[in-house]
Amino acid sequence: MTKSDPNRILRRLPLAVGGLGAVLLLINRLLTPELTESQARGDVVGVILSAVLILTGLIWQQVQPRSPDIVELIGEEGFVLAQDLPEAVKTELAWASHLLLTNTVTRSLIVYYQGKILLRRGILAAKAEVTPGPILKRVLETQKPIYLVALYVYPGRIEFDYLPENTQGVVCQPIGNQGVLILGANAPRSYTKQDEKWIAGIADKLAVTLQE
Template sequence: MAKSDPNRILRLLPIVVGGLGAVLLLINRLLTSDITDSQARADVLGVILSGVLILTGLLWQQVQPQPPDAVELIGEEGFVLAPDLPERIKIELAWASHLLLTNTVTRSLVVFYQGQVLLRRGILSTKSEVTIGPILKRVLETQKPVYLVNLKVYPGKIEFDYLPENTQGIICQPIGKEGVLILGANAPRSYTKQDENWIAGIADKLAVTLGEVMGNE
């Protein structure tokens, strides 16, 4: 379901008021038989004010961006951890995923590390296995995140079949040199720069913990 714009009425208000004012001025002018100089000046001023209001409303429509349309992701909500994980890893993954799901637009996430899926949380797809495609491979090789702002325009989206099929945006954030944090949003262009910095910080924290615990196994 598309997310409505909560400021839509406010954005349209100057156009409505300006248009109404212009119509009332016209009606008043038509119903007045004798036009005095003062009324003529008042009419000119009213037309100018109405024009300014209408122009302001039109500018607001262009300057203030419409919020991206959100959808209801297809899938079941869940929280799945890989079996036999150390308790410290379970706590760290639960903490990190909770923060991401409650403080960013993320609705589905996967932690992929050392060739296995450690965590799936949020709205889950029926497929649980992660197959490394070109995008994920590039993230692992370059150690740089990839943000697909509007997934439906990317042909490479087929490699993310382990996320809900109608996922709108994806961030692939490296976890050290051996893993990737994959985040799915329910609206395109919805992650802010602050979100990206927040995600990078959590991924770095996970990299330290996973490296210390799983690197010693």
């Protein structure tokens, strides 16, 4: 989803002011019957300032915040649900995973609960088993989320071999005290604070459903 530029008006302001200044200088010159030396010097300064403003505006139009480097995750797209789950739980998991995949930068998703994988969806790695490493164990023990903003810089990334090998960012969100929602993104530093709140809310909803 393309986000609108909040600084769009600010970027266009020098262009508008410079253009307006140039037009006013031209009108003033046309309406002046006799041009004095001081006025001529003032016009030159005004033209230069207008040109600088217009040039600044044109440059600012080209300046955009750099987007995170997006990669194509390696793996096959899939949707795998544990077969022994009640239909209501399957529906809840399908709904939650769809929301996360379509409303956040998540491209690969795993629901790990009570030592079992309940769901794998999105771009899937060849390895289907989840073996909790130090990071996942810490989330389970502390019941606090961990966001690895750029996975490639963390030595502990090797434990996430059940995600696509070129996963760029990972969120491990606890599901109550018995599971973890594991999300993989295709760009580093791509989850916003709003995304993290959204993920936490969905994980809390899943915790209630899975405990019933």
